[in-house]
Structures are given as structure tokens and as C-alpha cells.
Amino acid sequence: GEDVEQSLFLSVREGDSSVINCTYTDSSSTYLYWYKQEPGAGLQLLTYIFSNMDMKQDQRLTVLLNKKDKHLSLRIADTQTGDSAIYFCAESLEQAGTALIFGKGTTLSVSS
């Protein structure tokens, strides 16, 4: 069945770049997402990429998709202490109406 895997922890220093990786198994996934969860808060959509794209950039965020290897990454440039959170990778077959399949989340810790 569908599965999404992420590494559980990442620790970086403030000002460095962070790269959070994700692999998925369903080759028919159409949309891939990154959500951020701060302590006690809900899931905040950061960005998403359509499966026919290789890259998407949005300010400090860069998403890379390697569809052949079913590998998705999120790069955060100039990481700040406010970026400390759990980052979830998710996939779905369609943009609206279908379930998101989530990874377990990567806890990003940013030290000053």
C-alpha cells in the first residue's frame, strides 16, 4: 500500500540550510506536500508540488522532486530558530477530495 517515509530528526545551526527528505511508494501520486506543525498548533501548509514538476521555489523554501526515485526534499535556506517545528511530507492522488497520506514527520531543531 501507500507509504511515506521521513527521517525523524534534523538539527542545524541558525543561518545554515536545512534539507528534509521524504520517500514515497505510490507512483501514481499526483500531488506532494510539505506541512509544518509548531507545538500545540495544527498543520500549516508550506508548499506543494505537482508530480510533473521537478522543482518549486517559494522564498526560502525549495522543493525538489525526483519522480524516478520517488524522493521529495524540502530545503530551507537561512534557517531561523522560528523554523523549529515538525515537518510532514504528504502525498495524494488528486488535489481535492482525496486522502492525504502522511509521513511520520521530521523534527527540525535550530540552534543559535
Next chain:
Amino acid sequence: EPEVTQTPSHQVTQMGQEVILRCVPISNHLYFYWYRQILGQKVEFLVSFYNNEISEKSEIFDDQFSVERPDGSNFTLKIRSTKLEDSAMYFCASTGTETQYFGPGTRLLVL
């Protein structure tokens, strides 16, 4: 900016009791969802709802669960007879034509 809201933020209940979790989706959205996250585990899909009926559900969403849109704004998840293993964070989400926007969650603790 419009957002999904959920009440209560926390609920403690006794095993076997019924609970109703409430959500107010973003007003012009058409699809509504419930997910849950057991502590330390993945966020799991429970059910999606469109045009006043369930459009998709997972195997977690058994006969103990039901969803309802009782009026034009609320979307509820009912657990008829709670079990210890229902303890989790429950997230509501809604979609217009694009991505799913999530509420802050209700933390349910079953004792």
C-alpha cells in the same frame, strides 16, 4: 485570513462514553476531512465528506465513527463508544479546489 477552527481543544472522557468533536471549516470550502494522530505516530486519514455524504473512508473509520454536517457551518465527528486506543489528536481539514487546510486539532484522552 480564513481558517479552520475546532472545539474543544482538549477533551477527557471515560471509556465507553460518546464524544462529539466539532469543526468549522473555511466557509466557501466544499470538501471536509477528519484525520487523527496517535501520539508519536503518523497523521492518519479517517474520512472525507462532500455534498453531504461520505466520499472516502479508511478502515479506521468503523461503525463507531460517524460524521455529520448539521448546519451550514459545522462539521462533526462522533465516536459512539470510546476506547482507550481512540486517544489521539483529531484534525479537521477542508478544501475548496486546492489544498487541504487544517484546524488546530482536538486532543482526546480516553481513560
